[in-house]
Amino acid sequence: MKEPSAQARWERRTQRPLMGLAVVFAVAYAVPIVASPASRSVSVACTIAEWTVWGAFAVDYLVRVALADRRREYVRRHWLDLFAVLLPLLQPLRLLRVVSTLMLVGRRAQMASQVRLTTYVGGAVVGLLMFGSLAVLSVERASPEGNIRTLDDALWWSFTTMTTVGYGDHAPTTGAGRILAVGLMLSGIALLGLVTANIAAWFISRFEMDDLEERRQTAAIAALTDEVRALRAEVAALTVTRERVAEDQPR
Amino acid sequence: MKEPSAQARWERRTQRPLMGLAVVFAVAYAVPIVASPASRSVSVACTIAEWTVWGAFAVDYLVRVALADRRREYVRRHWLDLFAVLLPLLQPLRLLRVVSTLMLVGRRAQMASQVRLTTYVGGAVVGLLMFGSLAVLSVERASPEGNIRTLDDALWWSFTTMTTVGYGDHAPTTGAGRILAVGLMLSGIALLGLVTANIAAWFISRFEMDDLEERRQTAAIAALTDEVRALRAEVAALTVTRERVAEDQPR
Amino acid sequence: MKEPSAQARWERRTQRPLMGLAVVFAVAYAVPIVASPASRSVSVACTIAEWTVWGAFAVDYLVRVALADRRREYVRRHWLDLFAVLLPLLQPLRLLRVVSTLMLVGRRAQMASQVRLTTYVGGAVVGLLMFGSLAVLSVERASPEGNIRTLDDALWWSFTTMTTVGYGDHAPTTGAGRILAVGLMLSGIALLGLVTANIAAWFISRFEMDDLEERRQTAAIAALTDEVRALRAEVAALTVTRERVAEDQPR
Amino acid sequence: MKEPSAQARWERRTQRPLMGLAVVFAVAYAVPIVASPASRSVSVACTIAEWTVWGAFAVDYLVRVALADRRREYVRRHWLDLFAVLLPLLQPLRLLRVVSTLMLVGRRAQMASQVRLTTYVGGAVVGLLMFGSLAVLSVERASPEGNIRTLDDALWWSFTTMTTVGYGDHAPTTGAGRILAVGLMLSGIALLGLVTANIAAWFISRFEMDDLEERRQTAAIAALTDEVRALRAEVAALTVTRERVAEDQPR
CATH class of the missing domain: 1.20.120 (Four Helix Bundle (Hemerythrin (Met), subunit A))
Structure with a gap:
């Protein structure tokens, strides 16, 4: 094996x-x-x-x-x-x-596993943009009614699609082109969600949520520590008494 | 009853x-x-x-x-x-x-109740896309100025609407078609929000917010444990003394 | 006073x-x-x-x-x-x-103060949609190049704007209409953010983030409790010895 | 130095x-x-x-x-x-x-450092809108097919781009204009993410997540405190016995 x-x-x-x-x-x-x-x-x-x-x-x-x-x-x-x-x-x-x-x-x-998530997604987005542009260009250039005929137009269309701006000055007209476009749109939504989630996670970790429950816990731990300290003082006093007693006692 | x-x-x-x-x-x-x-x-x-x-x-x-x-x-x-x-x-x-x-x-x-929320929403989105496309197609095909005349166009329009891309190459022109479109748009916004929220929740749970209050608590618990350990050592010492005293004492 | x-x-x-x-x-x-x-x-x-x-x-x-x-x-x-x-x-x-x-x-x-935030925002959105549609209609109807000429078109345009779909089949052409449109767009972005934030907050509170730091704390508290219990047992043993000694000793 | x-x-x-x-x-x-x-x-x-x-x-x-x-x-x-x-x-x-x-x-x-993040981002957005409009205007005005020819159109186009509405009534046609537009789109997505994240962070901090783990911890700390209190009472009792013994013993 x-x-x-x-x-x-x-x-x-x-x-x-x-x-x-x-x-x-x-x-x-x-x-x-x-x-x-x-x-x-x-x-x-x-x-x-x-x-x-x-x-x-x-x-x-x-x-x-x-x-x-x-x-x-x-x-x-x-x-x-x-x-x-x-x-x-x-x-x-x-x-x-x-x-x-x-x-x-x-x-x-x-x-x-060493690739961080943000890098992976960033790479995926750039890859999708590039391959999406090229694929749509190759598909739409062949269509007689197509309006994506140069690499410039294809890249520009990819950006307007992925950011969900969608001017509509260029848009795929063939079935294959539209399937590619749907892929880009969904990637765009995921990208948008990821950017937002990233910022939100950073925000939340930065402005440090002021949690009532946690402050109660901190107070409880502090009170407990005081309790233990008092206990230790008492035990220490006890030890001293004990030792004095031991010394005083005739052996 | x-x-x-x-x-x-x-x-x-x-x-x-x-x-x-x-x-x-x-x-x-x-x-x-x-x-x-x-x-x-x-x-x-x-x-x-x-x-x-x-x-x-x-x-x-x-x-x-x-x-x-x-x-x-x-x-x-x-x-x-x-x-x-x-x-x-x-x-x-x-x-x-x-x-x-x-x-x-x-x-x-x-x-x-066994259906998970994400499955339910995913199903709802697919259902809305499909029925939205069919309903808009049946409504708009009858309109003389309509520009959604095939199932392809209807599906394509549904996708561009739900992802809020909105090229405008196809758009409903009748009242009924527009009411259906508003439904798709609102579903699209909810979908976008759900995707973002899903990613954000996953992010936040993954990158584990580094909370100052919690680190303070952990430190406080560690300090308290040290305190208790010291106390225990003292009590142990006390016990040993006590036992020696007990042994030394004539019975 | x-x-x-x-x-x-x-x-x-x-x-x-x-x-x-x-x-x-x-x-x-x-x-x-x-x-x-x-x-x-x-x-x-x-x-x-x-x-x-x-x-x-x-x-x-x-x-x-x-x-x-x-x-x-x-x-x-x-x-x-x-x-x-x-x-x-x-x-x-x-x-x-x-x-x-x-x-x-x-x-x-x-x-x-009794009005909840979501209700307030919902009301504001509906109000903005309605007044935005009416105001844009009254402004654009007067413009010779305007393409928003009926209440239907105005409402439809408001929806496509606020959801950031933006087909572009209808769009304001006058300065006043465009200022109103910018207001609707910004409200739309705020609306989108609010929907997403609402869902995210609900998600995060539901799936209950599984925090490593907290689990470490729980473990630390459990360990501490064991420590204190052991201590208490020792003290109890000490008390028993002490009492036996006291009983044994001749008074 | x-x-x-x-x-x-x-x-x-x-x-x-x-x-x-x-x-x-x-x-x-x-x-x-x-x-x-x-x-x-x-x-x-x-x-x-x-x-x-x-x-x-x-x-x-x-x-x-x-x-x-x-x-x-x-x-x-x-x-x-x-x-x-x-x-x-x-x-x-x-x-x-x-x-x-x-x-x-x-x-x-x-x-x-005294500038808060939101102020910085707000300033950046306004600056990008203003410079984006002016730069696109200067670039597109020179293009024979350009449709952004006045400051009004440029500002209007910037807003529709940054909010990802994208009507498409005005859109850059030159390479430089499109690169500027991509910058505005990406800024718009970041802005959208920031608005959402801001609202989400505020929501989450407001509705105060009700965390099960934390409530378990609070209960654990409370139980531990009871334990320590009981221990302290025992030690106190021990001290009293000890002192009475010490007093009773003949010196």
Whole structure:
């Protein structure tokens, strides 16, 4: 039977290379969209890079399963990873490959326990903004009625969506674009909630809630300490009397 | 006089069948809107299904009143149920029948105490999105100036409304559509508040507020413990002296 | 010198009549806008009613000042009331008269200590929505480029503004309309914050934060109690020895 | 070696003059935009005023570094100040000069410890609204497709953006305008979070959470106090016995 730390060690060691591959994927995804129309060779190279990164994450998943103590339970508990690994095989659409790889990257980043929550969420927001912009751009550019045709417009639209401002000067018109938009909106709401919660938690910890119950407790502890001190004085007096008695007594 | 648990037993037993009927209602409501123009027979079948579900909930209400200890008080306290039951009789509009049934379903779901708040709210949000989209679609499609004409547009508009993004590329133009929209907006605000509150509560419980008063208390308790330990040492010393004295003394 | 309760008694007694007058004002304000173009007699009657209500609040303010112990300090502390009373005299615009009366009504409602905060805010929101809609309607209807021309549109616009959805299908175009809109937006943000805060406070009080520091304290208190119990047992043993010694000793 | 308070004294003394210069900067920035097209002499005077204010803040930074105990560490810790001071030298664009001076003013305002957080944030919001409006106006007025052409429109647009209402009747079309807009949106989200957090903190401190753990602690402390009191009574009884014994014994 394997040691329980074999898996943790694997995760720690592969953390950095996999995050590096995530950056490679981001570049391979962005290049054909930004530099559209891309030459055939660039486009092929990028597709190969994308599949390679996905493959690396699939291998990582398989290794983690292999290193797990109870493989069945591990697969059941991490069913989202399995789904993300299988998704591009079921439907080899580019959009699904992106979603799948983003999910795998996000879940691996979450495993790194040293990453603080705020950093994780911040990274997720920036990643969603970037991939959301690129994905919507690639989808909407093809639509005849689309009004998101440049990277500038796509980024601008992503910001107005995620902050729930929603001017409406640019808005997706295709089904795929709208599904991506809903994802950005929900992320935006979560972001808003997180910012508010962060500030609220900081506020509450700073202005230090003036709790009546706690002040009562402090008073009770103080009274108790006085009681014990008085008791100790009495015992000390008793000891002195006792010793004097002992000295006085003829042995 | 009936036992108090007769009513609770009824509610527990009818919970699942009634929730099943709610699904039937949802289908019966959606079909004629999505498959418009629907054939006459489908349309009639759906109307019958809707009235049947409403009837089941009306019967459920009457049974609950009959099983109640103090019937007058029960009716007074659950006046919203009575209102929901009577609404479709006063005005046999389809929209009011939907609102009435949604209210009855929501109140029955609330009664099931094992349902957690987050699940209940999540279900309510999904239900509101779905019914809101269908209802707005059926209302706005009839309007000559309406710009919500497909189920896609209706769902997209519901999302942009509930997340308060509000692009304005689609917006209701009729009175009924706008009343539905206001309902969605208010639900959206409640949803936003709930998400934020959830995150904030989790944050505050996680990062553990560093309370000055509490640290003072901990210090006070530690000091008190030292005090008591010193006291105990003194008493122990006293006991030893005492025993030595007792041993030394001639009996 | 007057008793301190004279003023409080006046405030309690005039509470209901003044709130009744506030309703009269609302009607007198709404009628000429909704029933536009109103006949000359209706319009004159409404203007008289508005000035009368304002007059009643002005008299209420003067009586409160007269009944105050330290009149100068009272005027200084309630400078907003003085400002609201004087505003319509300085600039007899209808819009300023509305703002002034709303401020006076709001401040009197705030004085009634039995009104709970949530009720007060709820009332303020409904009042702002209603008066905001009417005021924007009256201002924007006169503008040639205005797109808020019916009460329906005005109410719809108010809702989309206050919930920060902001479709943009209707938006004020005049300076006065935009100032009113900013007021509605800020109220909307406050409303959103209040809803969220309410839910958060309820959540936090419900799921009862599991505080580590407190659990440490509980453990410390338990340990201390054990210590004291052990001490007490020792002292009891000591007493028994002591008594036995006393009995054994020859007197 | 300098005293540690030399720097603090400098900061306290220069606080007011620098804030006065910030107002001068605001005026010098606003005049050429509002009174456009401005005469050449006015435009030159304003540019000189802007550079003078920036210079004053640069000198303030140099003096603070000179007065610091550990200069290298001070520069490293306040790298944002250094960046803000150097920014206009690297790229003498007007927009960057504004951003740089705003940053310097904001950081100096933050240093004044007597300024409360809410005041600081309120000031920052008003400043961002004002400078955001002016900057977007100056940028968008030059764009042929721009729809923000008057100060009224710019202010109105700033408000609809910062409150996340986003009607879309006015929206920036240039890259610089959109970057400014993103800044306003993010500030708006922070503002929303702050308002909510403020209300939530006030709510929570008001309704005083009823904590089970704390009530358990209070009960534990009370039980412990009873225990100690009983112990004290026993010791007192022991002392009395002891003294009686001592008196009885023949010396």
